Every structure is written in C-alpha cells, then in structure tokens.
Amino acid sequence: MRIGVYPGTFDPITKGHFDIIIRSLNIVDKLIIAVAQDTSKDTLFSLKERVSMIDAEIKEHSDSANPNQFLVKGFQGLLVNFVHMNNASLIIRGLRAISDFEYEFQMANANYKIAENIETILLPAAETTHFISSSIVKEIAKLKGNVSSFVSSNVKKALWDKYHA
Ligand code: COA
Numbered sequence: 308m309r310i311g312v313y314p315g316t317f318d319p320i321t322k323g324h325f326d327i328i329i330r331s332l333n334i335v336d337k338l339i340i341a342v343a344q345d346t347s348k349d350t351l352f353s354l355k356e357r358v359s360m361i362d363a364e365i366k367e368h369s370d371s372a373n374p375n376q377f378l379v380k381g382f383q384g385l386l387v388n389f390v391h392m393n394n395a396s397l398i399i400r401g402l403r404a405i406s407d408f409e410y411e412f413q414m415a416n417a418n419y420k421i422a423e424n425i426e427t428i429l430l431p432a433a434e435t436t437h438f439i440s441s442s443i444v445k446e447i448a449k450l451k452g453n454v455s456s457f458v459s460s461n462v463k464k465a466l467w468d469k470y471h472a
C-alpha cells in the first residue's frame with residue numbers, strides 16, 4: 308500500500324488544499340494530512356482546531372472517496388521523521404504559481420538530502436484555486452468579506468467566530 312503525506316499549516320484549510328487532498332488519491336492508497344505544530348507562522352487556529360476542521364471537511368465532502376483512506380494528524384519536528392514513522396514514502400505538496408516553485412523546490416531537495424527514500428510530488432493547483440492562500444482568506448474574513456468561494460461553510464463560520472463573535 309502506498310502511503311503519502313500532505314504536510315502544511317492549514318490555518319485554515321481552504322478549497323485549494325481540499326482539491327489537493329482529493330486528487331492525491333490518484334497517486335496514493337492512503338493520505339495522511341500532517342498538520343504542523345511548529346511553524347514560524349503565528350496561527351489563528353490552534354493545532355487541535357486545524358486538525359478537527361480538516362477532519363470535518365473530509366467527513367462532509369469526500370463523497371466518492373473512502374474516508375478510511377485519509378488520516379489527519381498533528382506533527383512536530385522534522386517532516387521526514389514523521390513520514391518514516393507513518394510508513395509513508397511520498398510527500399505531496401500543491402504548486403499554485405511560479406512564485407511557489409522556488410520554496411517548494413528548496414524544501415523538496417532539502418528533504419531528499421536528509422531522507423533519500425522519500426520523494427516529493429508537486430501537484431499543480433486547480434485553475435479555480437491557484438490564487439487562494441490561507442492568509443488572503445483570513446484577511447478577507449477579518450474585514451467581513453465573503454469567503455464562500457475559498458472555504459467551506461464550516462470554515463467560514465469558524466473564521467467568523469474567531470474574528471467577530
Ligand atoms: N491551495 C490553497 N492554498 C495553498 C495551496 C493550495 N493548493 N498550497 C499552498 N497554499 C498556501 C497555504 O494556504 C499557505 O498560505 P499562507 O502562507 O497564507 O498561510 C501557503 O500556501 C503555504 O503554506 P502551507 O502549504 O501550509 O505550507 P507551509 O509552508 O505553511 O508549511 C511545512 C510548511 C510545515 C510543510 C514545512 O515547514 C515543514 O515541513 N516543517 C517541518 C519541519 C521540517 O521538516 N523542516 C524542514 C523542511 S525542508
């Protein structure tokens with residue numbers, strides 16, 4: 308069984324992330340969504356909140372996929388250690404635009420240097436989601452704009468509660 312890991316901060320999960328999650332099943336039999344605890348980002352949502360938002364998203368929207376093919380876990384420390392500990396062999400990341408490329412290329416190479424049995428696969432983001440980022444979504448939500456095109460209704464509500472409730 309081929310197990311892949313899709314790591315990120317997911318603060319919060321967007322429709323762009325979800326698109327990558329679903330499409331990953333064309334490549335792996337099981338996908339572990341690895342939610343980073345240690346991040347240089349000052350996150351709006353706690354690790355527990357980010358994990359449970361992704362869990363809810365998968366339960367509600369992954370209609371054609373088997374929910375058992377997904378596992379959402381928080382992680383600390385080196386990503387490649389997490390990949391090994393979970394018997395996975397692939398890291399999956401989304402690539403939105405050329406601007407993402409340098410960072411992703413650097414990260415993929417660094418991970419390969421420290422763990423040569425782990426490969427990174429970069430999936431091009433769908434045309435409809437390639438401009439989304441969690442920061443943009445948070446800024447729009449903070450200013451009371453409509454984020455329905457970018458996130459699910461659950462995440463939209465969670466953002467509203469954080470900023471305006
Ligand atoms: N759709 C929508 N948004 C997307 C996206 C997609 N398909 N792909 C990326 N993004 C956005 C995210 O929303 C995020 O936006 P933000 O910066 O506004 O928050 C941004 O692109 C990138 O964030 P994300 O994908 O969450 O990755 P990250 O850079 O925050 O996470 C880790 C990087 C956690 C995977 C990486 O730092 C890591 O592996 N850390 C562990 C420590 C380690 O092993 N370090 C060595 C690695 S070389």
